[in-house]
Amino acid sequence: MRKYMLAALCCIMSLFILTGCKSSVPENTVFSVDDLSGKKIGVQLGTTGDTLVSDYEEDGSGTVVERYNKGNDAILALKQGKIDAVVIDVQPAQSFVKTNSELMILNEEFVTEDYAMCISKNKPELKASINEALNVIKANGTLDKIIDNYIGENAGKTPYISPDGVKRNGTLVMATNAYFKPYEYYDNGKIVGIDADMAQAVADYLGMNLKIEDMEFDSIITAVQSGKADFGAAGMTVTAERLKNIDFSDTYTTSKQVVIVRDNDAIKNSGNVVEKFKNDFLTDNRYQFVLTGLKNTVLIAFCAALMGIVIGFVVAVIRSTHDKTGTLKIGNFICNLYLTIIRGTPTMVQLLIIYYVIFGSVSINKILVAILAFGINSGAYVAEIFRSGIMSIDNGQFEAASSLGLSYKKTFIYVILPQAFKNVLPALANEFIVLLKETSISGYIGLTDLTRGGDIIRSITYDAMLPLLVVALVYLVMVVILSALVKKLERRLRSNER
Incomplete structure (x- = not known):
């Protein structure tokens, strides 16, 4: 274990030394x-x-x-x-x-260009309500004060505060991309900005709570269309192309x-590394974004791995039983169909389909969606790992066990599986490592994983080097520790054979 940790530390030092290296940048020609x-x-x-x-x-x-x-x-x-x-x-x-x-x-x-909020074409009542609220906050000067609080000489002097005594019924979900200061951005872990305050003012007028979902910009319209969000506000311009798929509110500002x-x-x-580190991670406790992302990444990877092992084991047993005995034809057909679809399509596409299509009209926890997506994906690869391990066991062992009076089921459980597990352990560990890193695409459904936590810091500080290196470092340490634990388990399993 010490050897692996030392290697990780050497990588860390090398990465931080590289942060101080400067490369020549060509002069501007525009x-x-x-x-x-x-x-x-x-x-x-x-x-x-x-x-x-x-x-x-x-x-x-x-x-x-x-x-x-x-x-x-x-x-x-x-x-x-x-x-x-x-x-x-x-x-x-x-x-x-x-x-x-x-x-x-x-x-x-x-x-x-003019900015407006995007709304589903299937919600004309919501569009009318939002337009009514926009007209009111324009007429009473609230919208101007919100904009002035973020732009111009009076920035920070006229913060929007929700009025007291508002009776709220229901929740408005706003989709945004919080990397667009001053319209939406992170401040002390909270999404703020012109669009955020404007949406809050609209929700206050309509007597509703506001929930803001942060996601990739090109996912906002999809989220609104699928019902994952009620409207989108992210400095979005009305265009003829967008109007083919989505509706828009009245415009609220010009840019x-x-x-x-x-x-x-x-x-x-550029400053030195220490100053950059303080600004990136210690100022406003920005390291919390990494910690939150790390917690979600570990939870998703662990639960998805367990789910993948269960699915993979069942599929492997069905397929190997069919290969050896010719039974379970229907089950084998279903398993082959599952393997073909899952292994033949990208993980990110599967994640988006599960979130926006399968659960399009259902309110569901994003972590659960990620666990399902990665678990189902991992199960297809684990199935082939288990099946290869089972098929690698010589058929003579089945015959020997049968001559001793053991049934096919008992032979499978007590003779074949223990040997197959030891054979496939390195491949299983490698699959978990791949799964751990694959969770980095969770940000496409607005989930804060480890990678997205680093992205949020980058969006605040505009420093690419340290946030990316720290995220890479955390992944590296987890993989090194996992590899060391697996090797230790392999040695213990081999020692039992002596």
Whole structure:
């Protein structure tokens, strides 16, 4: 165990040393919108900027559009010189530039747009209620105060406070992507911003509670369509393409798309590793995001592994029994169908189908959804691991046990399975390690796992290096410890054979 921990520590030290290494970043060559042609442009996937910049890809100029799940990922790529510019909404752009002195916004705006809340086409009554509430908070100045609290000279001076005495009945669920400051972002572990306060004001007017679900931007419309959320608010622009699938409320504010580039004259001051670590993890107790994500990751992986072992064992027994005796034909057909579907489709697609389709109209705990998705997926691979272990046992042992008067069932339980388990133990451990790392896609249904915890910190601090390295380190330590425990178990099992 000490040997493995020492190896992990060496990796840790190497990673932290690398954080201090600087690489050369190319100078900025984009000084106006006209210069974007032929460049590498970063956008957030599914946004208005993505739609508009896509036209550049078709003009034959060699323009490359790099699409990122989060705006801050595009900003990090820009800082590192992987792309030449980022097209994004002006208010988030100002927040990015404020905390990244080596970046600047071009004076020339890209396009003007209006924001609205997306609502399912099947809920016209909800749309009417939200529009009524919007009109009221616009007329009485509440919406202006909310916006002024986050933008301009009076920022922080007019916080929205829910009125006393509101009788609440029911809950409004808002889908958002909390990486879009000042519209929605994390502050002290809570999602705040213009959209969050506006949604709270609407909920107060309607006499309802508000629940905010954080998810990937391109999942918001899907969540609203499937009923997982009542509406979406994430600095979303009304477009003809979106209107084919979703409805929108009245607009509540106007914004514009701008271009962010590197500032050739800016003085870069990245700070040392200690300062970055304090800012990333100790300020506002941001390490709590990692701890919460770690807890969910371990819980999901452990429960899914148990579920996978049970499913895999049953499937393996049915298939191996059919192979050896020719019985259980229907069961074998069902098992083969299960293996073909699960092993032939990506885990992320299965997770999204279970959450948005199978449980589309059902309110269900996201951790339970993740356990089901990963457990069912793991079961298909565990089944083949168990079956290979069972089939590796020589048929002579079945014949010998039968000559001693043992039934097929007793032979299977007392003779075959103990040997098969020892044979497949390394493969089972490897499957659990893969499962542990696969849980990193849980963020696609808005669940805070270990990886998403690091993403939240990155969205707050705009530092890619340390949050990613710490997340990688935690995974590494868990895998090293697990591998050491499995090897210890293997030695103990081998010692029993002597």
